Amino acid sequence: MNQTYFDERDVILSINDYNYLPDPESGAFDIAYGIDKNFLYGCGISIASILFANRERRLTFHVFTDFLTDSVREKFAALAKQYQSRIVIYLVNCDRLKSLPSTKNWSYATYFRFIIADYFAGKSEKVLYLDADIGCKGSIQELIDLRFADDEIAAVVMEGNTAWWTKRADTLSTPGLAEGYFNAGFLLINIAAWNTAEISRKAIEMLRDPDVVSKITHLDQDVLNMLLVGKARFIDPEFNTQYSLNYELKKSVIRPVNEKTVFVHYIGPTKPWHLWGGYPVSECFLNAKHHSPWQDDALLAPKTAAQYRYCAKHQLHQKQFVKGILSYVLYFKKKITK
Structure with a gap:
């Protein structure tokens, strides 16, 4: 039974559907983003990078946002047409999210992933949620083929090391996190299992609990880690290889991005769409931009x-x-x- 917290009739204000898939009635792999206006540019190029690296795959992208212009619609429609894919844009009512905790770096848009998981209840078996600051440089076929066990709610990628996991376990009073803590910018969601376990509802309730809020530092990422202990499958880091472009300022830096990397997650304040973010590790983003409707748009x-x-x-x-x-x-x- 699907137990959703968000009713799409209350939160989805409008839908723009640009479907250029050959045989549009056949199925496709669902990939979703939740963004505010500051990440629309990055989201468009992130989608372009996936399409450029996965030309033979049937893909549908779902963009949940609270800001939309005619220019944005035209660019996403052109991108869907260019790669014979489908892009659906959802204008979202965020009123129920704005009272939740936020920080200088994370706005209420970080909670869109809960709306996304609830929206797909009964519509899709699994959905890949991605942050907009992720670029693709390889095949996602393994994710398309992945089959969940009945007790697995999501497939995730570990963040940090054992010392970090132990620290999060202690801070969040969740001993199981000592076995692994994940980054929530990549979530391959088992939709039925997520909604049966009422993850969105429980997460929102925790984010309204002063005792929980006093412990968390990474907002919904901390909460999701607490809720999914023992219920998530950890997969290869190649699907969420994190790297901050500000590391380039160090005298020596280890760059984890290699030929096996599928997704590069550009964490930190400097993004590849910034004028000052042009490094070799940004190549998958900049190359996708060149092969997209944004090719003539200036970097920010x-x-x-x-x-x-x-x-x-x-x-x-x-x-x-x-x-x-x-x-x-x-x-x-x-x-x-x-």
């Missing part, structure tokens, strides 16, 4: 003081000295007028 320039600061650091690191000095000047100007 800094807007906030923090972005000008990172931009300056990267430009100096990339030996763009004049640009770097100018960015530092603009950073200080932003700080003074803040």
Whole structure:
């Protein structure tokens, strides 16, 4: 029995469906994103990267957002047509999410994954949820073929090491996390199992509980880890290889992205769609941009003081000295007028 917390009649305001699949009535693998306006650009290129690396596969993308313009609709429609795929955009009512905990780095949009899991109850067996700052450089056939055991609610990828897992287990008062803690930017969801276990409902209730909120630092990721102990399958890190472009500023850095990597997760404040994020590890994103309706769109320039600061650091690191000095000047100007 499907037990959903969110009723689509209450949260889905409108649907734009761009279906260019050959034989559109046949099935396709479902991939979903939950984003606000700040990640629409990244989401479009993330989808393009998956399509570019998986041209022979039937894929449907579902974009849940609270912001939409005619220009955005046109770009996503053009992308679906270009790769003979299907892209569905859902305009979401976020009123029930805005009272949940948020931080400087994570807005209420992080909770869209709960709406997504509930929306697909009775519609799909499994859905791949991805953060928009993920680029694809390999085949996802293994995920398409994956079959869940009855007690598995999701397939996930571990984050950190045993020391980190133990720390999260202690902080969150959940001993089972000492065996593994996952990053929630990648979730292959067993829809029926998720809804039978009422994960969305339980997660929202926990996020409204002051005792739980006092412990968590990673919002819904912490809560999902607490709820899915012993109920998630850990799969190969190649499906969520995390890397911060700010690591490039270090004197020495270990780059985990290799020929086996399927998804590169660009964690941290610098993204490959930023003007200062152009490194070899960004190649899968930048190549997909070149083969998408966004090919002529400029990379995003800094807007906030923090972005000008990172931009300056990267430009100096990339030996763009004049640009770097100018960015530092603009950073200080932003700080003074803040």
